[in-house]
Amino acid sequence: MSTVWLKCLSYEARVVVALLACGAGLRVMWAAEGQNPVPYFSESYRVGAALAQTGRFADPFGVGTGATAHVGMLTPLPSAAAYWLFGAGSPTAELALSIWAAGLVSLGLWLCWRLAHVLEIPPPARLAAVAFVALVPLQFKMEVREGRNWEVNLAVVLLVWILLRIVTADRAQTVTSRDLLITGAIGGLLFIVSPPAGLAAIAVIGIFQLLRLPVRQWWIAPAAICLVAGSLGGFWAARNQAALGEPIALRDNLGLELDLANYSGAVHPADPRAAFFARLFEIHPIHREAGLDAMRAAGGELPYYHKLSAEVGTWVRTHPLDFLLLSARHFAQFYLPPLWFWYTYGHLGLVARLQHFLVLLSSVGGICTLAYMAWRRRAYVYLLTATLMCSAPYVFVQPTLRYRYLISSLLIFLAFGGAGLLMHRVVKRRSSRYPAANVLEKT
Numbered sequence: 001m002s003t004v005w006l007k008c009l010s011y012e013a014r015v016v017v018a019l020l021a022c023g024a025g026l027r028v029m030w031a032a033e034g035q036n037p038v039p040y041f042s043e044s045y046r047v048g049a050a051l052a053q054t055g056r057f058a059d060p061f062g063v064g065t066g067a068t069a070h071v072g073m074l075t076p077l078p079s080a081a082a083y084w085l086f087g088a089g090s091p092t093a094e095l096a097l098s099i100w101a102a103g104l105v106s107l108g109l110w111l112c113w114r115l116a117h118v119l120e121i122p123p124p125a126r127l128a129a130v131a132f133v134a135l136v137p138l139q140f141k142m143e144v145r146e147g148r149n150w151e152v153n154l155a156v157v158l159l160v161w162i163l164l165r166i167v168t169a170d171r172a173q174t175v176t177s178r179d180l181l182i183t184g185a186i187g188g189l190l191f192i193v194s195p196p197a198g199l200a201a202i203a204v205i206g207i208f209q210l211l212r213l214p215v216r217q218w219w220i221a222p223a224a225i226c227l228v229a230g231s232l233g234g235f236w237a238a239r240n241q242a243a244l245g246e247p248i249a250l251r252d253n254l255g256l257e258l259d260l261a262n263y264s265g266a267v268h269p270a271d272p273r274a275a276f277f278a279r280l281f282e283i284h285p286i287h288r289e290a291g292l293d294a295m296r297a298a299g300g301e302l303p304y305y306h307k308l309s310a311e312v313g314t315w316v317r318t319h320p321l322d323f324l325l326l327s328a329r330h331f332a333q334f335y336l337p338p339l340w341f342w343y344t345y346g347h348l349g350l351v352a353r354l355q356h357f358l359v360l361l362s363s364v365g366g367i368c369t370l371a372y373m374a375w376r377r378r379a380y381v382y383l384l385t386a387t388l389m390c391s392a393p394y395v396f397v398q399p400t401l402r403y404r405y406l407i408s409s410l411l412i413f414l415a416f417g418g419a420g421l422l423m424h425r426v427v428k429r430r431s432s433r434y435p436a437a438n439v440l441e442k443t
Helices: 011-032 043-054 077-086 091-118 123-135 140-149 152-171 177-193 195-212 220-244 254-261 272-283 290-298 301-318 320-335 339-345 350-373 378-391 401-433 435-442
Strands: none
Touching (some): 011 123, 043 077, 043 140, 091 152, 091 401, 123 401, 140 152, 177 195, 177 220, 272 339, 339 350, 350 401, 378 401
């Protein structure tokens, strides 16, 4: 009985399911690295462990560092559940979280394939895209190591789901209030899970309303967004008012992220990677050195982040051209990540160089496809909007592979889709130019 649903799928869908299952298995094995998975000691890991062990949303930088809003309210909940069931950092818990992360990646790729289907990308191209993203280890370590404890994989699922709903609704003759309520509710949830992805989704919904909906329906999706995001954000703000003394609705670490990225040493560094990590060790509390001491000296997390906000604000006012240069560089790095981004996942070798090349190639292909198709089909306008808006907050901070993962798989599918559409057009033009040859070939 468990395989009945599989028999109902088309042949192409069954191939996709098989590819995604293989990809999920490869990711879980990659996470284990030949042994039991070990914890990835991030802020979200520590908060998840604190929730499981003490019931407190606290201690992102180690035991005793106190209440926090450094991570989003929903981010550490899967980790906390696994650590409550199996023990914080235990091999069983980390394996369960690796399966969770790989499952979310597979679900996101399934939705990308469904989106490619609705966009009428040729079947060989969309199958090739699924096989490439599922089986080629471009970012396996990031997907299952950081994806275990961070929200990025879930954010991709929700963002692509919204894009699929919008593109499908754009093709429909009528759009029901129920569809708009569901899409708006997903958008509100996504804004809480990942504010950059949520902003992108809200922008896409807004453009869809302007281009497609009558004015009388304009209130429905925004009402759902406000209801979901407002309810969750209001609850979180009340908690933070009680725990931290300020009604923070999302996260409190913006000052830290800005100060990590905008300082004189980042403008013309001889070694960008060395400069980035030197700054990280200097001011970030997670490394339990100078940054943690500075946070304690400032009186805790929130006073320290306010201090960093004031410092970076002063630097921006006194170095406006350098700030613009860094912002332009961050914008380019978000779409075309430099090679040193791969240093954070191991030594730079042939594999990392190949990963970098393939990601760059697919990013360029996806961007070219978007730029070309957005002028010809309205559906691609929504994808272009999402791709651009995802980068907006990261223009002012230092992008990483995890931050740009929001649009990574989407760009790869678009690159394969663009190649497939181009090949289809070439074959069609050849068929119209040499009809006699085609008849001979068929006979």
